[in-house]
Amino acid sequence: MELNGGSVVAMIGKDCVAIASDLRLGNQAVGVASNFDKVFPVNDKLYYGLPGLATDVYTLKEHLRFRVNMYRMKEEREITPKTFTHLVSSTLYEKRFGPFFIEPVVAGLPTPTELDPHPKPFISTMDTIGCITTPKDFAVAGTAADKLYGVAEGLWEPDLEPEDLFETVSQTLLNAVDRDALSGWGAVVHIITQDKVITRTLRARMD
Amino acid sequence: MECSFGLTGKDYVLLCSDMSAGRSIIRMKSDENKIKTLGPHLAMAYGGEPGDTNNFAEYVERNMRLYHIRNHYPLLPEPASAWIRRTLAESIRSRHPYSVNLLLAGYDTTTTKPHLYWIDYLGTKAVVPYAAHGMGVYVSLSTMDKWWFNDMNKREGVEVLKKCVDEVKKRITINFNFNCILIDKDGIHHINIESEDPISEYEAAQPKDTVVEAPNPPLDVGVTA
Numbered sequence: 243m244e245l246n247g248g249s250v251v252a253m254i255g256k257d258c259v260a261i262a263s264d265l266r267l268g269n270q271a272v273g274v275a276s277n278f279d280k281v282f283p284v285n286d287k288l289y290y291g292l293p294g295l296a297t298d299v300y301t302l303k304e305h306l307r308f309r310v311n312m313y314r315m316k317e318e319r320e321i322t323p324k325t326f327t328h329l330v331s332s333t334l335y336e337k338r339f340g341p342f343f344i345e346p347v348v349a350g351l352p353t354p355t356e357l358d359p360h361p362k363p364f365i366s367t368m369d370t371i372g373c374i375t376t377p378k379d380f381a382v383a384g385t386a387a388d389k390l391y392g393v394a395e396g397l398w399e400p401d402l403e404p405e406d407l408f409e410t411v412s413q414t415l416l417n418a419v420d421r422d423a424l425s426g427w428g429a430v431v432h433i434i435t436q437d438k439v440i441t442r443t444l445r446a447r448m449d
Numbered sequence: 450m451e452c453s454f455g456l457t458g459k460d461y462v463l464l465c466s467d468m469s470a471g472r473s474i475i476r477m478k479s480d481e482n483k484i485k486t487l488g489p490h491l492a493m494a495y496g497g498e499p500g501d502t503n504n505f506a507e508y509v510e511r512n513m514r515l516y517h518i519r520n521h522y523p524l525l526p527e528p529a530s531a532w533i534r535r536t537l538a539e540s541i542r543s544r545h546p547y548s549v550n551l552l553l554a555g556y557d558t559t560t561t562k563p564h565l566y567w568i569d570y571l572g573t574k575a576v577v578p579y580a581a582h583g584m585g586v587y588v589s590l591s592t593m594d595k596w597w598f599n600d601m602n603k604r605e606g607v608e609v610l611k612k613c614v615d616e617v618k619k620r621i622t623i624n625f626n627f628n629c630i631l632i633d634k635d636g637i638h639h640i641n642i643e644s645e646d647p648i649s650e651y652e653a654a655q656p657k658d659t660v661v662e663a664p665n666p667p668l669d670v671g672v673t674a
Contacts, residue, residue, distance in 0.1 A: 246573065267575050272586055274567055275575035297538050297572035340542065 243294055243343060245270060247424025248280050249384030250291030251415050252349040252365045253398060254377075255407035258435045259363040261289045261349035262415045264386075264446070266427035267296055276427040276448070284310055285320050286439055288350035289432050290330065293384030294370070295343035302342055305333065323350030323364040327374055334372030341370045345383040351434055380414075386422035393418045404433050404440065412444055420447055450474075451496040452585035452625055453483070454613055455552045455565050456597060457578050458606040461633040462554040462563035465610055465642060466494040467583075467625040479626050487513045488523040489636050491555040493533075496583055497570060498548035505549045509533055526555025526564035530574060538572025546570070550582045556632045563632070581613075588620045589613035603631070604648050607640065614642055 247268045252261040267278035281291040282303055290306075292299045309329055313321050321329070327348050334342060346368050352361035367381040368374050375381070380398050382390035393414045402410055412431050419425040429444040453466035470481040484494045485506045491513065495506050512532070517523045524532070530553050540547045553566040567573075567580040579593040596609045614627050629642040631651070640647045 245571075267573070269569065269573075269586075272590070274580065275577050277577075278575060295571070296574075297534075297541065300534065300572070300574060301538050 243345075243385060244424060246294075246296040247385045247422075248278070248293045248296075249382070249386040249390060249415070249419055249422065249425040250280055250293045250347045251380065251382045251390050251394065251411060251418075252291065252347045252367075253380040253394070253402075253407060253411045253414075254363045254365055255433075256401040256403055257351075257363065258402075258404045258407055258433060259349040259351060259365055260407045260411040260431060260433050261291055261347065261365075262411050262429060262431040263291050263293065264384075264415065264419050264425045264427060264429050266425055268424060271423070273427060279430055281430060281432060283439075284326060284350070287353060287434060287436075288321070288323050288326060288348070289434060289439075290326070290349070291347040291383070292344050293347075294345055298342040298344050302333070302344055302346075306330065309333070320353070322352050323348060323366070324352070326350070327366040327368075327376075331368055331372035331374050334368060334370065338371055343370055345369060345387075347381050347383050349381075349432075349434065351436060385424040386418045389418035389421045390414060404435050408433050408440065408442070412442075416444065416446055450476075450623055451483070451583040452581075452589075452617055452621070453494040453496060453552055453583055454581035454585050454589045454593070454610075455494065455554050455579065456593060456601075456606060456609060457554075457563040457565045459600040459602060460556075460561060460563065461603055461606065461631055462556060462565055463606050463610050463629065463631050463640070464492060464494050464552060464554040465614065465627055465629040466496070467585075468628050469623075469625060470499070472499075482628055484628055484630055485510055486637055487529065488517060488555075490558055490632055490634075491523065491526060491529055491553070492630055492632060492637055493551045493553045494582070495549055495551040497550050501547045501549050505547045509536070525557055525559065526553065526566070527557070529553065529555065530564070530566040530568065530576075534568055534572050534574040536572075537568065537570060541571050552580055552582055554630075554632055556634065558634065561634065584621055584623070585613070585617050588616045592616045603633075607631075607642070607647050611642060 250263040263280040267275040348366045366376045380394045433440040455464040466483045470478040567575040629640040
């Protein structure tokens with residue numbers, strides 16, 4: 243965690259979710275790259291963020307890509323956010339006694355079905371060995387997690403529209419990472435709605 | 450006690466590494482080549498635990514060659530970086546991990562774009578325009594932050610590299626000798642970073658004199674479609 247740095251935050255809005263991360267990759271105090279994205283898409287309704295040890299970010303990302311592709315081929319349908327969370331969780335728990343040093347955050351919109359025509363936006367987060375938490379408001383992880391909690395607690399409110407949610411999540415992330423030496427160096431924000439995903443790259447303090 | 454850096458330009462990538470080899474404070478060699486050619490347009494500068502470095506570099510070199518023989522074309526920089534990263538990532542969680550840090554530089558002949566990858570012994574990979582490993586990090590990164598810009602031509606690139614070497618000589622107590630290569634569409638070339646105008650020198654010696662010996666062209670192994 244403290245080796246490479248990096249933070250991720252996810253928030254629930256009104257029929258939308260947001261997930262954002264910083265772009266720093268460091269080697270302790272030395273900044274190495276400012277283009278290290280930690281948030282990846284599963285499909286156009288589901289994104290996940292992997293803050294933590296950078297080598298495990300790659301390894302886990304590739305492993306999950308494989309597992310999701312296998313799921314898609316076998317089931318002939320897209321994976322739901324809830325199922326994906328359990329997939330990530332069990333992948334992490336497989337390495338219970340030699341864990342991936344990653345605290346994943348999942349954010350997605352479940353597709354409406356006959357059984358559940360109006361599904362709620364979904365976010366979840368895990369610890370390094372896959373213990374799931376499913377908050378109703380926001381989820382934070384990474385080296386700036388404690389700061390993110392503080393700012394998110396102050397800024398978040400229920401039922402935010404996509405553009406308002408964008409502002410809230412952006413301000414939360416930017417202000418939290420500015421207080422963290424290991425996070426920052428730019429940020430990327432994804433707003434997931436039923437008909438589109440808005441991705442914006444934010445300029446941030448470069449120190 | 451090592452130092453390497455690399456930077457990308459418009460249609461080339463430069464890689465520079467020190468040439469010292471030794472143990473703790475003793476230097477036993479000052480002309481050790483720590484840049485390995487991995488293919489016609491791919492090379493890496495490596496450092497770390499002395500035995501691991503050469504062993505790992507040769508392992509990578511032979512696997513790249515094997516791919517070239519089997520497929521009749523070399524592995525491009527991006528997939529090569531993914532393979533090397535994966536090898537190191539698997540190694541770090543094994544009983545005997547390789548302790549090797551490297552800078553991978555390559556020129557993609559299909560897109561005509563230069564590539565530079567910062568990879569460490571954990572399997573951390575960063576795609577970067579300029580990077581450094583070892584002691585050089587503390588002085589050359591800030592030098593490149595100041596002087597590097599997008600789409601530099603070869604002369605401008607070498608100027609920045611010289612600034613880095615000068616900074617290392619000025620600020621680091623240890624004396625290093627540097628070994629430098631340039632990869633462009635024509636392949637890998639040696640650059641004499643100590644000379645006044647390395648680019649003119651290397652251009653004068655074109656085309657074949659300075660070309661670094663790369664693995665042989667694809668062999669006919671009797672496989673036809």
